Amino acid sequence: MASGAGLLLPRHLLANDSEFGPNELPQGFLDTATLDNLPGKMPLIRKSFRPPNFETPISYFQQAFTPNNAFFVRYHIADIPQVNADTWRLSISGDAAGKSLELSLNDLKTQFEQVEINALCMCSGNRRGLFRPHVAGVQWGHGAMGNARWKGVRLKDVLARAEPQKNALELGMNGADRAAMDNSPDYVKSIPIWKALDENTLIAFEMNGEPLPHWNGFPARLVVPGWTATYWMKHLTALNISSKPVEGFWMKPGYRIPKGKFPLVQRFVTQDTEANTPITEMVVNSLFTNIGGNVTFEAGTTSVARGVAWDGGFGIAMVDVSIDNGQTWRRAELGADLGKFSWRQWTFSMQFDKPGKYVVMARATNREGATQTFELIENPAGYHHNVVQRVNVDVVL
Amino acid sequence: MLMWFCEPMKILIGIIVLLSATLIGAQESAIRLKPGAGQEKITSYCSGCHSLDYIQMNSPFPNRKLWEAEVNKMINAFGAQIPKEEVAAIVDYLTTEYGSP
Numbered sequence: 257m258a259s260g261a262g263l264l265l266p267r268h269l270l271a272n273d274s275e276f277g278p279n280e281l282p283q284g285f286l287d288t289a290t291l292d293n294l295p296g297k298m299p300l301i302r303k304s305f306r307p308p309n310f311e312t313p314i315s316y317f318q319q320a321f322t323p324n325n326a327f328f329v330r331y332h333i334a335d336i337p338q339v340n341a342d343t344w345r346l347s348i349s350g351d352a353a354g355k356s357l358e359l360s361l362n363d364l365k366t367q368f369e370q371v372e373i374n375a376l377c378m379c380s381g382n383r384r385g386l387f388r389p390h391v392a393g394v395q396w397g398h399g400a401m402g403n404a405r406w407k408g409v410r411l412k413d414v415l416a417r418a419e420p421q422k423n424a425l426e427l428g429m430n431g432a433d434r435a436a437m438d439n440s441p442d443y444v445k446s447i448p449i450w451k452a453l454d455e456n457t458l459i460a461f462e463m464n465g466e467p468l469p470h471w472n473g474f475p476a477r478l479v480v481p482g483w484t485a486t487y488w489m490k491h492l493t494a495l496n497i498s499s500k501p502v503e504g505f506w507m508k509p510g511y512r513i514p515k516g517k518f519p520l521v522q523r524f525v526t527q528d529t530e531a532n533t534p535i536t537e538m539v540v541n542s543l544f545t546n547i548g549g550n551v552t553f554e555a556g557t558t559s560v561a562r563g564v565a566w567d568g569g570f571g572i573a574m575v576d577v578s579i580d581n582g583q584t585w586r587r588a589e590l591g592a593d594l595g596k597f598s599w600r601q602w603t604f605s606m607q608f609d610k611p612g613k614y615v616v617m618a619r620a621t622n623r624e625g626a627t628q629t630f631e632l633i634e635n636p637a638g639y640h641h642n643v644v645q646r647v648n649v650d651v652v653l
Numbered sequence: 654m655l656m657w658f659c660e661p662m663k664i665l666i667g668i669i670v671l672l673s674a675t676l677i678g679a680q681e682s683a684i685r686l687k688p689g690a691g692q693e694k695i696t697s698y699c700s701g702c703h704s705l706d707y708i709q710m711n712s713p714f715p716n717r718k719l720w721e722a723e724v725n726k727m728i729n730a731f732g733a734q735i736p737k738e739e740v741a742a743i744v745d746y747l748t749t750e751y752g753s754p
Contacts, residue, residue: 284712284751292680305681305704334702390714392723436702439732505730 275313276301277397278549281385285395294471298326303394307331308471311399317545317564320594320601321374321464322402329471330379330400330485332443332506335434339491341467341475346414346459350428350497354419361475364459368409373456373481374598376403376566380484380511380535384638391638398543403564403599406479408460412453420449420497425526427452428496429478429489446502447480447487448524456481456569456597459492481597482522482537482569484639486511501526511535513635519626522568537568540627541642542575542602542620550648558607563588564599565620571596573623577604579649581615582630588618596623608651616647684709691746698735698743699727712751720747 276289291299292310300310310329316322341361349356359367378401385395394400415427426446435442451457458479461468468474473490480487486506496502512532524534542565553559565572571593576585591601608614621627628642681704686692699705715723721744727733728740735743 282710282712282714284708284714285710288684288706288709290680302680302706303710304706305684307703392711392715392719395710435731437732437734440702441730 274549277311277399278386280388281397282390282395285385294329296325296469297329297471298323300326300329301397301399303396307334307336309394310471311396312402314398314543314545314548316402317399317543318562320592320598321404324404324464324466324469324472327377327402327404327463327469327472328379328400330394331433333433333435333440335436337432337434337491338470339432339475344475344493346476346492346495348415348418348495348497350418350424350495350499352421352424352499353497354421355417357417359414359417361461364409364414364461364476368413370407371410371458372405372407373458373479374403374405374595375456375479375481376401376538376597376599377479377485377488378402378538378566380486380639381637383641386641386643387632387634387638391636393638398548401485403594404463405465406458406460407462407465408458408476408479410455411457411459411478412455414459415452415495415497418495418497420453421499423499424449424497425500426498426502428494428498428502429492430494430496431473431477431489432491432493441505443489443506444502444504445487445489445506446496446498446527447483448526449497451480451483451522451524482567484535484538486535507534511639512637513639517633517635518640520568521570521624535639538566539640539642540567540572540620540622541565542618542628542645544616544618544645544647547616547647547649548645550650552650552652553608555608555611555651555653558605561588561604561606561616561618563602563604563618565602565618566599567620567622567624567626569597570626571623572600573621573625575600575602575604575618575620577606577619578617579606579608579614582617585619608649611651611653614649614651616649617644619644681706687750689746689750691742692750694739694743695746698733698739702727702731702733708747708751713753715747715752716754717744717748717752720744720752723747 292302303309312328316326345358382400428446460479461476478489522537527534544563546562575588578585588602588604
């Protein structure tokens with residue numbers, strides 16, 4: 257974790273307000289926050305023990321790929337079985353399937369073309385905790401995301417075995433996790449059939465060259481590049497090729513955004529209501545990874561700000577940085593292109609000549625021309641927070 | 654065993670994994686809600702399905718109306734077995750100890 261010369265707080269490179277996240281998070285969280293280990297994981301920012309919700313500390317985001325043992329964990333329901341890979345089966349059926357079948361992990365590894373993709377996995381509610389006014393839910397800071405290299409098989413190759421019919425509308429999916437009580441809704445989701453048949457949508461069983469960690473969906477999970485992680489079903493057990501919209505709490509009313517408020521390209525129209533629509537692709541966003549909150553720099557020396565930028569799968573075109581509260585902007589230098597579904601690393605050299613208070617901001621733009629917002633787009637569930645981040649800089653002699 | 658000597662990190666990670674498997678349950682039971690009227694109802698009606706840090710995390714911003722909506726969501730959407738006559742006491746506690754006017 258190298259820092260630019262002149263950064264006065266290199267020991268704790270993330271000169272953020274707290275190791276638990278930004279000061280804007282609800283005080284009740286900050287007052288009780290801890291770093292805790294789930295089995296097999298490094299200490300992560302605990303949001304809740306049960307169901308387990310753990311956030312990745314931002315310092316890990318200086319690596320192009322987020323280590324498996326530091327990758328964020330998000331569950332909706334608390335009964336999470338340890339799945340035995342030898343006896344695990346994936347069932348594929350549905351009223352719009354020509355036939356039903358079951359596949360083992362070995363079948364997936366031996367009967368289909370093996371493919372890999374770099375993709376950012378981000379919770380729909382990432383940064384919910386920064387909403388003002390606050391909205392109820394898991395109060396995520398910046399760390400409910402991670403970039404990984406996923407290996408598996410194309411979902412469309414697997415679905416072809418079940419012979420999807422012309423009337424196939426959605427693909428329902430379920431995982432091995434269950435609710436703590438029988439009358440509580442199981443976590444069941446669906447995606448449009450066209451998204452299921454997209455060549456980039458995978459059933460993955462490896463992450464960064466290793467089997468998926470238990471907490472990230474062992475032995476197999478869905479990878480839906482560009483779309484938020486609510487669709488990336490973990491511990492995948494069942495696929496349902498359906499001629500009708502898939503119902504359930506987590507499809508409706510869960511995971512909804514108001515219609516017309518966000519500049520999105522990919523839509524999920526078979527689930528639309530008059531007022532709202534399911535969340536789909538990620539909005540354009542960026543994050544400083546070596547500074548945050550309030551930092552102090554020495555006047556006259558050069559410091560390097562580092563960050564990442566991402567979008568819903570069109571690719572990042574540019575990142576602009578301002579060190580004068582948005583009056584002027586200069587282009588940041590983009591790192592290696594790891595694919596349009598991966599985040600893009602960037603760096604920016606900056607020098608402050610005179611002592612004083614500064615505000616540093618970064619704003620990403622994707623290849624569709626979409627960019628970040630300066631004003632929060634309010635929505636009841638707290639999704640798509642892509643307000644331009646502000647870092648307060650104190651420049652001293 | 655020789656391999657283990659060569660990979661101290663693996664030993665360290667192994668120890669962390671072993672410890673943390675038993676620690677998580679202990680850590681959850683270390684959550685202490687603020688003492689107040691109705692606190693025991695929270696423990697009996699809420700903690701069957703989720704850890705109580707959900708309450709701490711979502712505070713103190715909710716007003717009474719929002720806490721009431723959350724409790725009703727637990728009953729209507731998630732099937733929490735909370736008798737109707739207990740709802741007011743639960744909402745009172747949450748608003749008093751973890752809410753705002």
